[in-house]
Amino acid sequence: MHKYLPHTEKDIEKMLERIGVSSMDDLFAEIPDALKGVDLDLPESLSEIELREHFERLASQNEPLVPFMGAGAYDHYTPSVIPYLLERQEFMTAYTPYQPEVSQGTLQYIFEYQTMITELTGMDVSNASMYDGATATAEAMFMAVKKKRKKVLVAATINPNVLNVLRTYAHPRGIEIVLVDEADGVFDKDDLAEKLDEDTAAFIVQTPNVYGIIESLEGVADKLQDNKSLFIINQDPSTLAYLKTPAEWGADIAVGDCQTLGVPLSYGGPYIGYMATTGKLMRQMPGRICGVTEDVEGKRAYVLTLQAREQHIRREKAKSNICSNQSLMALHVTIYLSLMGKKGLKEVQKTSYNHAHYLKSMLEKLPSFEDPFEKPFFKEFTLKTTLDPDRINQVLREKGYLGPLAQGRFAEEKKDLVTFAVTEKRTKEQMDEVIRILGAM
């Protein structure tokens, strides 16, 4: 038997006897013969020594680059304490806390996570997590649409991947997605006013947007409220160390991706989406929510609550089909925010902000780069370049860097725009080297 399988021949014999059958095959007698006996084309098992060697070969085929790109995945530092704690079997091997008496650990950190998300966003209530920022935005869209309001306005300055997910989710539900035009790197408020009508369920905007620009959301909430449409803000939560909160802008639902809270890049996942909303909409929110109660002895305890919204109770009438979410990543975020605290998160973000502003100011001095927008940004910024973005990336790659995002990846007409992201992890030496390399092109 394989080392993961404990059964001896004697065990099997005794167990079959108890069951009252004579062979293992008898346990599968009801499966039609036509289905059985397929010879699978799979590799033979590897010992642990062989597996390690195999993985060494695979890992050596990867060449991690030092990123100057964000585009939805940002290279912030992960403190050593986080993986250490995440690997505790009590967290890592448990499942959904359906038995609260032996799941207080999971439930408590979910409660702490919810608290931290509400602190960052200023909203009343957070759920226990969504898959990623894009799907969280799509779930927010579902929350907003009603039978008679199936149009959703989306700022054209949203990350195109998020928009793609919105479109995929919207189509089967007959939801119409209408883009609000872009003007000088931000969404056009006049166009929003024009497109807002009685069919509009919600307006979705991302800030900082696909160019890294901080959108000005003054007056948007009032307009939407007058029209009985919901205001959905997708915001990088790390920027909320400083920036005006979705609650302050008057959002009904705040969503985004918590990858920026120290979650490793990991080639795209696992990350974790967040969703927070107002008390008024709490019962419309998808996903798990942890609340506080007491046990029979009056001791404070945590429990999944408002479960009547969920699939395991309501089946086809549930608010969402979400079951497994990104629980362990919620713990990741909770520990990160505990370590960073009030001051640390600000320091990390201010350093990232300073670095991005330094890099931009230096690149702008080069004849090949200019700022086409001149708008406030945080740690990601977009420049117009006379250089070929592919060549920029090629040259930087040779020095071990992942260059800026070429916006042409998303839209042909933006092929002269490149978007850099800088975090606290980038040193001045690295930035200066990039500046030198680009200056020499």
Added chain:
Amino acid sequence: MAKYYGDLIFEKSVEGRKGYSLPVSPVKDYDMDENLLREEEADLPEVSEFDVVRHYTNVSFKNHGIEKGFYPLGSCTMKYNPKINLEVSKDPRFTSLHPYQPVETVQGILQIYYETQKMLAEISGLDTYSLNPYAGAHGEHVGLMIIRAYHEAKGDFKRTKIIVPDSAHGTNPASAAVAGFDVVEVKSNCEGDHCDGTVDIDHLKEVLDDEVAGIMLTNPNTVGMFEKDILEMAKLVHDAGGLLYYDGANLNPILGVARPGDMGFDITHINLHKTFSTPHGGGGPGSGPVGVTKELKPFLPAPVVRKAGDLYLVDGIGKDSIGQVSHFLGNINVVIKAYSYLRTIGKDNLRDIAKLSTLNANYVKESLKSHYKLPVQEICKHEFVFDGLKDNPHGLRALDVAKRLLDFDMHPPTVYFPLLYREAMMIEPPENESKQTLDAFIDIMKKIAEEAKEDPETLKKAPLTTPVRRLDEAQAARNPRVKFKDLLED
């Protein structure tokens, strides 16, 4: 003492304390526009690094995990999460890759992705897989959108219904609704009140019409019964123009024995966190790859990883694709762990997983049917369902049995599901569990059944030894307190 360790991290916060260190940057300070700034600081805790470590270590002690004890949670396949999978997945040459690195610099991780697609396809008898979906329910949603896209591509817009058995997992009807379908329930075969969860073929014939887009099934079903007539059912559905969707939650007991693709299923999802040993993480991150037949391949979500010559490539959204369902390629680091497991198990051990999980389930079932009501007598696969206590003079519930189990460091079965039985207790003892562990569970379950007759109060009060006792769940819902500040308002 206990009280202190039980506090929330916010209750341990002391102004001025910190748990981080950062390099001093030589870059000067740049101003921020005051108009864009929040008014009040986010009230995050101020604690030292050691405070954090001790706090979350103590928080962890309040959880049951599979390394601590038996975890026979039905339909969740709580199998051992091998350490080597975790170790190889942590290599910085995987974890520090940006998702937009050029493909030439990520050939190793793409090879893992591609070979996992291939192995899952071979195991399930389908053509290819997308590893984008983040979880089982996400896979269902994606699979259903593929079903819709298939019909729409043929110009058939009238197929608005999805058939779901009454024994199905709750996610099935929920996913169908999320994907914009109307749900039609098909009945299980029942004699009196005893239903075995298998589909009533006559009822299936009745509900099949030209508005049916497809049917969602799990096989074996949630009662642990294999749908013997699956080939006939597949023919009926296909003849009516519908597609068959396989919910892979229960794939474990047929690994290497029978394949959904050969049964006639067109689309599957597989839960890597169930069948392929990746950690459940307290409710994710999971991974729910979706597999399809060759005919449905053009509809798969993007991005797609393929191989051209010796090079692994990432493709964008194709012309018939349903589009994107994830920001990037999915929960990649979970996929790496599943790949490690698949290579460790290999072709030579795959079938043993099916056999031993089935053996374990039948052994527990036969050993306990004298004490618990067994609605379905036949050989089951990896799981089975009891309908409460057999001899129950004090009218105790499945919940009481479940709570009493906690006092013995064993996680209870899934209770009150499937909905076919009033006192359902769905038990799944995975293949890694030894006869000794099963015998201990059997003894405890018998002891509890005896207690139910002689000392019902103990069961009603249970659990007695857990970090907290039974909870007032109604209070939590009546007056939702869902963040720390809600507690301060009381």
